[in-house]
Amino acid sequence: MPEELPQLGRETLHEWSTLSYPSLVKELCSLFIGPELIPRDDLNDLIDRAFSRFHHREVVHLSRLRNGLNVLELWHGVTYAFKDLSLCCTAQFLQYFLEKRKRHITVVVGTSGDTGSAAIESVQGAKNVDIIVLLPKGHCTKIQELQMTTVLRENVHVFGVEGNSDELDEPIKTVFADVAFVKKHNLMSLNSINWSRVLVQIAHHFFAYFRCAPSLDMHPLPPVEVVVPTGAAGNLAALPAVVWLPPLQPSSRRLCGLPG
Numbered sequence: 001m002p003e004e005l006p007q008l009g010r011e012t013l014h015e016w017s018t019l020s021y022p023s024l025v026k027e028l029c030s031l032f033i034g035p036e037l038i039p040r041d042d043l044n045d046l047i048d049r050a051f052s053r054f055h056h057r058e059v060v061h062l063s064r065l066r067n068g069l070n071v072l073e074l075w076h077g078v079t080y081a082f083k084d085l086s087l088c089c090t091a092q093f094l095q096y097f098l099e100k101r102k103r104h105i106t107v108v109v110g111t112s113g114d115t116g117s118a119a120i121e122s123v124q125g126a127k128n129v130d131i132i133v134l135l136p137k138g139h140c141t142k143i144q145e146l147q148m149t150t151v152l153r154e155n156v157h158v159f160g161v162e163g164n165s166d167e168l169d170e171p172i173k174t175v176f177a178d179v180a181f182v183k184k185h186n187l188m189s190l191n192s193i194n195w196s197r198v199l200v201q202i203a204h205h206f207f208a209y210f211r212c213a214p215s216l217d218m219h220p221l222p223p224v225e226v227v228v229p230t231g232a233a234g235n236l237a238a239l240p241a242v243v244w245l246p247p248l249q250p251s252s253r254r255l256c257g258l259p260g
Contacts, residue, residue, distance in 0.1 A: 091122035112165035
């Protein structure tokens, strides 16, 4: 976790406002990942590799509707979940450090559906990583279940368990509370508060702000209201990190279902 948050001036915001989404991710990550950790050229290559399989050439696209409403499309990844964006980058960073340190880890993931498939997609075939995914039987959509159970890679291990996603979190928490066991078996998780995932998700809010704000020359900067459809609020994790940035006004609404 960072010990402090960098302060960005208006000149930097102007420079960033014209960047593509991948370029914006690179600039943001470079604020927190210095060249002593990952040289800038390597960082750029890792991020390019992470987004190479996205279906949209912009990776993230803003669709403009009527009356000033816009939709930020975060579903152009391989599994069609917004989590593809952060997990693909996190997996690239993880593999970079594992290769340098000649280490192997096992990722343990409990999922309600989209986290598991996005995590599997991000590390499948990686020689330094094994992934164990626990999915609640009968509580995932059919397509999510198939995304997880049809990956035939030696490093991917998927198990169906009884109970819902909240209930399967309990044994996972118990495992990670045993520090000696975790160290012995080189375990880690990729949950929603993983800092690398939060870091990449900050770019969503920057990108949306730059595309929606009428001008960056106004004093103070104009506010933009953000409405986030969410289940457990994992996709809101980056908002606390951006309050020191453009004055976004988050309007969090839980959307339980959409007509269709």
